[in-house]
């Protein structure tokens with residue numbers, strides 16, 4: 001007999017909220033030594049009384065968006081179609097972190113778009129435009145929105161892109177991820193916070209990943225995640241990283257196979273950056289990652 005399947009909407013340690021197609025959310029615990037579920041996982045479960053369930057197993061994942069330090073990895077979400085990296089001119093965003101998220105997605109075959117938010121901060125917006133154009137040149141889809149004051153314009157841009165897909169919103173704290181969720185999912189009621197408050201206490205307003213169904217199209221899911229200050233890529237090798245930079249795909253090979261793309265003669269990336277064929281800042285950030293192997 002096959003067990004019913006459900007989607008993991010949220011996790012709190014070994015406790016999860018799961019939902020079977022057409023069903024109500026259930027509070028679930030994992031049995032024994034089964035793999036720890038991640039938001040976005042499909043799990044097989046046994047119903048257990050009113051609104052409760054036991055997770056028996058986790059279905060093999062199509063992909064896993066994660067960050068990792070040498071001895072520790074942190075899963076963000078599984079079975080993801082696309083990652084929306086949310087950035088804004090305030091608080092200051094780090095393009096190094098943006099690049100790290102991009103690579104973590106690419107190596108798992110997760111499509112990436114950038115949502116540049118807080119377009120109303122006009123003075124700070126201007127300097128951002130050059131970077132957005134560099135991202136577009138690298139073939140990223142870039143949305144420019146003002147989630148707070150231009151709701152309909154933001155919805156018009158984002159809803160078609162999110163239709164029928166599972167989208168993770170990720171980015172530093174205070175960029176406006178939860179504000180976007182509240183826009184796209186009117187019943188979400190995700191807490192959002194004043195920037196000075198959030199930074200003053202060093203706290204993130206959103207503390208764990210949570211999935212919402214988008215009503216405007218079937219099979220559309222949105223996952224809000226907590227902000228972060230670092231995003232380790234210990235699980236990504238130098239060569240995987242190279243192949244995860246879309247703008248490097250058409251370049252000639254470097255003279256040396258093990259080129260670190262820094263000082264070696266005949267480095268195809270450095271030459272392309274010097275000639276303006278690829279963005280020099282993204283090249284600098286890529287080398288700075290120091291990926292090995």
Ligand SMILES: Nc1nc2c(ncn2[C@@H]2O[C@H](COP(=O)(O)OP(=O)(O)OP(=O)(O)O)[C@@H](O)[C@H]2O)c(=O)[nH]1
Nearest residue numbers: 118147148174175176177178179192193205206227
């Ligand atoms: N000026 C302006 N402020 C905005 C905009 N969108 C969001 N904000 C504000 O930015 C602050 C942070 O927004 P959140 O949605 O809580 O940010 P978050 O990315 O979810 O932050 P964490 O949960 O900590 O990761 C809030 O005070 C929002 O009101 C916008 O378009 N313009």
Ligand SMILES: [Mg+2]
Nearest residue numbers: 177178205206
């Ligand atoms: Mg949030």
Ligand SMILES: [Zn+2]
Nearest residue numbers: 254259261267
């Ligand atoms: Zn090179």
